[in-house]
Amino acid sequence: MVRIEELQDTPLLGTFHNEVCSKCVSLIKHQYDNRITDGIKGVLFYGVPGNGKTITALKVIERVVTEIGAEDIWQKNMIFTDCGHLAHHKYGETEQRIRNVFKRGQEKTKKISPIIYMFDDADGLFITRDWGIKLEAWYLGHLNVFFHQIDNLNTAKEFILLTSNRVDLIDNAIRDRLYEIEFPDPSIDVKIELLKYKAKKLKINEDIQKSMETALREDNSIKSLRDVENFVLMKYLDEVWKT
Numbered sequence: 001m002v003r004i005e006e007l008q009d010t011p012l013l014g015t016f017h018n019e020v021c022s023k024c025v026s027l028i029k030h031q032y033d034n035r036i037t038d039g040i041k042g043v044l045f046y047g048v049p050g051n052g053k054t055i056t057a058l059k060v061i062e063r064v065v066t067e068i069g070a071e072d073i074w075q076k077n078m079i080f081t082d083c084g085h086l087a088h089h090k091y092g093e094t095e096q097r098i099r100n101v102f103k104r105g106q107e108k109t110k111k112i113s114p115i116i117y118m119f120d121d122a123d124g125l126f127i128t129r130d131w132g133i134k135l136e137a138w139y140l141g142h143l144n145v146f147f148h149q150i151d152n153l154n155t156a157k158e159f160i161l162l163t164s165n166r167v168d169l170i171d172n173a174i175r176d177r178l179y180e181i182e183f184p185d186p187s188i189d190v191k192i193e194l195l196k197y198k199a200k201k202l203k204i205n206e207d208i209q210k211s212m213e214t215a216l217r218e219d220n221s222i223k224s225l226r227d228v229e230n231f232v233l234m235k236y237l238d239e240v241w242k243t
């Protein structure tokens with residue numbers, strides 16, 4: 001998981017991620033600047049793990065806030081929810097937590113906007129009704145609460161960013177309400193870019209860096225951007241402990 005505190009020093013790399021980020025930023029800004037109250041409610045980023053969904057969503061928020069020139073530090077325009085922490089077994093509790101998230105947001109919109117609700121790893125919470133398991137009333141209850149909240153969103157002031165690596169588990173009632181963007185396997189270019197960036201930060205010397213680049217091009221097991229980061233870290237430890 002990307003640490004929010006570290007994010008401000010981390011650039012968003014790669015053409016794909018930057019294009020997605022720009023599209024979302026211009027949409028949110030358009031709806032905000034033109035007071036479009038019934039526009040697009042939000043987007044859903046989906047795709048296999050470790051390919052930059054969370055970091056891109058956080059960068060969208062950072063850029064919106066910077067471009068709008070908000071006085072508050074950027075986190076204030078965001079309500080971040082790790083969906084794994086939202087689910088609760090007690091009857092009615094999850095529903096209440098979802099309501100509270102939006103209540104907090106709407107309260108904030110009285111002073112600042114736009115407010116961006118980020119629901120990270122949403123699959124854990126909004127599993128599909130078509131999945132074949134017997135769903136308990138508590139689950140359908142919070143699903144209903146969630147899409148009711150989406151329907152009531154004022155898009156001039158509020159926007160939702162949802163991420164998931166199991167989009168097949170997300171209920172269609174939610175998917176239909178959001179614009180979906182798939183994060184594909186990363187290109188070799190962005191992998192190399194990330195490798196160079198991380199290696200430079202860790203002060204790995206250039207020769208080693210070059211050999212890592214070659215290894216990355218040849219190694220099919222380094223698939224995701226998280227794999228690239230882990231690969232660099234392993235090399236880094238080898239080098240540090242060798243001396």
Ligand SMILES: Nc1ncnc2c1ncn2[C@@H]1O[C@H](COP(=O)(O)OP(=O)(O)OP(=O)(O)O)[C@@H](O)[C@H]1O
Binds near residue numbers: 001011054056163
């Ligand atoms: N475009 C990018 N630029 C810079 N770093 C990136 C980029 N994409 C991914 N990363 C890095 O790769 C790691 C994985 O990214 P992230 O956590 O955003 O993936 P994810 O798709 O949300 O994964 P998961 O599905 O497991 O939640 C992070 O540490 C992040 O900093």
Ligand SMILES: [Mg+2]
Binds near residue numbers: 001053054055163
């Ligand atoms: Mg993530």
